[in-house]
Amino acid sequence: MTLHRFATFSIHLTQQAEHALSQWIEPCLGCDLISAGAIRELRSDGTHLHLHLHNELGFPAEGYRESLSRAVKALLLAHTNAASVEIEIEWAVSAASITRQTLPGVKHMIAVASGKGGVGKSTTAVNLALALAADGARVGMLDADLYRPSQPRLLGLSGLPDTRDGKLQPMIGHGVQCMSIGFLVDEESPVIWRGPMITQALTRLLQETHWENLDYLIVDLPPGTGDIHLTLAQRMPVSAALIVTTPQDLALLDARKGLRMFEKVNVPVLGIIENMSLHVCSECGHEEHIFGSGGAQRMADQYGSELLGELPLDMRIRVGADDGVPVVIAEPTATLARTYQTIARRAAARLSLRAQHAASTVLPAVIEA
Template structure:
């Protein structure tokens, strides 16, 4: 071992594989992720889930950001899930979305101070211990970064694919690329990239301005041989809807913002169908990455 220990993220030895146990009541799990916080990942996940329901799908929301759950507020949900047998939990339902979050089980103002093994156990319990009811899509709102929760999702849970949310800003794109590479290394298909806060149009004069840069996600998708699923504007109505628990896809279902989310949902459905077809013709199991210290 050298004097300086370094994490070699480029080396990934194949460890013994394990079977990904199917989640009862769920056809497809879609991880919505970002390399860093503050890019609107959770808001995008919420409106994407609603856009999928508006296209006729049965949709659930798993709030996997255990340190900072936000889906209860964004979907306007309060209370504690029922447990019919003392072992499993019934998802909370509003706006047609079946939702489970650690936010239902802890006080909103109380921080979750858990180490990795506890986080892994809690996530697995939320996934497999929830009585999901015949879902076409379970949207998983991931925490920012590339930590324990991401590896647990990749190693233990059958994720159909991941969607990366980023802004056009160079700093955000740096971290988004890391998130994309992480999913590639653990053999989770990246279904596409969503550029959030792509542009801002002044509500008074109509002037359009690319506050965080222009074309960054499109370039990233091209370099990664992925696809840009869509671009979303920086619009105060998106924030107001999320804070009020009535997302913009509900408050203005015929508006341009809802149409933008609807377009992304339609593209995502196509990508999921394509990914599922590939998976159906392959019996290869995902290899679990091993951390190599040098």
């Protein structure tokens, strides 16, 4: 092959690769890698392609790197004339500027909310946090349900947190930094506080805890749309929110209120998670939609949001919660844990895209009458 033909072939091969990549939707990002700005380098050397995905793949990908590499390699081999493909993948979570300025040690705050109690929000929040940590992220958990704190039990933690230089040191459960009012009051003692006291307590738990170099601080909110939610949305640097619901009409009605609340205070909603979507009988394998079906998808369609995933009604989730060993830790390779992992990656990837688009824009929080 002459030098001219070699150069022409290399250019054509690169063009083929660019076209193939522009047509392929990466499952976590929900868009192609070129639009996501994830390609640092794409070059050809004869019949060899080299692709370097870099930091703009802005979500944790330690456990995903290999499967992503295989998928992209298969794509390029199938849709180009390349004889071989080499892929490098890097990832890093960039800090939101407003979070970095107002909450040192935290890159992003993600609120996990539900309009109604009893939908499995706290259990979902802790498993998502652990899934992000398993993918290489540094993760914290703020238990903002001050009336009914559950994260100490879910993470198998007890005792009083240490203090250093006037700040609380988070407790560590399965590698996740955690702070909760549950560490500071007796487990069986009710918290009987009025709104201003709750607001002050939440602010102190968040700002007077020494969060150490977190990519994500997951905030487990109480049900409803009360003082805690408004305090968090208006006074704290919340990057985005996730809504947890069941398919039941009553739960969906309340979940809609939660979604609309975040819209009103300019907190983007990354998507909706449908919990208790399906029950599979452990004896016969019969599948039954106990709480109805398709509700979260309809809600996502109605509000221009996205259904990030569906979780079954499974006894292992309850057992893990009671034992302080959530299912993502207890059975990390099981289908159920992989479902949490997929939802966590999708949420983190969507947040990375929003962070890129909103890097130069800060919207004020406004409450409409």
